[in-house]
Amino acid sequence: MKIKFERSGGFAGITNSCVVNSEQLSSDEQKHLQEFLRDVENKKTENPSLNSGRNDCFQYKILVEDGKKFAITTDELAMDPNLRSLIDFLETRL
């Protein structure tokens, strides 16, 4: 499974991105990824609304390619707990 990750925004507005293979994830991170994908499939997740007091927050885009494609955009204040540790991991790869 391939994960494309992009972080943009923040005060500096610098965009960084990376591509990570799911085999590189720890078992915990793989578990969080699976939970995240399940939530996406069950439509429990949605993109954050705009203009809700998130000025200068980081914006994240995650694209997961596993036969099917899942994509989500979120920011650090709107983030699902299942995503936090996954994003923490992905940020170390930037």
Add this chain to the structure above:
Amino acid sequence: MHTHCFAIPPYILEHIAKKGTKKDQAAALNTISISEQTRGRREALKHMSSLLAVSGKKERIIYDAKHRRFLPGELIMSEGQRKAPSVFAREAYQYSGTTYDFYKEIFGRNSIDDQGMRLDSTVRYGYKYSNAFWNGSQMVYGDGDGRIFRRFTRAIDIVAHELTHGVTDFEASLVYQDLSGALNEHMSDVFGSLVKQYHKKQKVDKADWLIGKGMFTSKINGDAIRSMKAPGTAYDDPRVGKDPQPSHMKDYKKISEDNGGVHIYSGIANHAFYLAAMDIGGCAWEKIGKVWYITLRDKLRPTSDFKDAAKKTFDVAGELFGISSTEQIAIKRAWSDVGVKI
């Protein structure tokens, strides 16, 4: 998608926000703020304003997140405290105070909401967190990673930038996406720069017109995060790339990252402000700063773009200094020079 569960009923949170200890008040207000993010923000802010309003005097509170991501964190400094517990607290306290003084003395504005709202800041947010932001009710600063970025409290214009996001929330409430978002960022850079110039008592020709000067470590080839004088030249380094800000509308295109490039295309309006300020001369906060402030406070709307801002700043300059005054002509010329026709 949301992170937080709101098990406490709103009326209890509001009671705590009114009657609780300072620490409990802050926690309750933060919870109200986050929960209101999924509802009408502007209405929520107006509602919270009455809870946040104090005696109308400057009141600052500094919290320490101790490298965690929970807000507001532990209370470490209050108004009037003479000794700061850390350099982070001292900078956040002093610079938010200078920003408060600037708005009060220059524009007669009483804090973020113009009703004496307390200025809350959290320092040491997150681990090696290279960012600062306004979350709708307070300012938040990371330490930086020490590899690329230094601590985000060290630059007065960053503190003023974040506080101005609060002012914008209470006034024009510019939507944080595409050109209205870039205008939102532009306003924060303008007043960030003006607070720095006011703090240093600089006239336009002595100002550096840089935003976040010295924020990069010595390992990075960069003077600052942005340049209003020469957008696109603030940094150029393999580890962070090249400053992407354009200075002309011909380089604008719709993009998806950074909420539609709010930190990128703000460079166009920033440059217009710089050109007009240089043309008018003197202390920038006295004339053009006043034009921009009145425009932000009274004229712009949530979906306003650069063209709207150009027209409104032109109109306000006419009202303040006269039709075809040198100030009004300078503003029209500056917007035209960056590709925004009035």
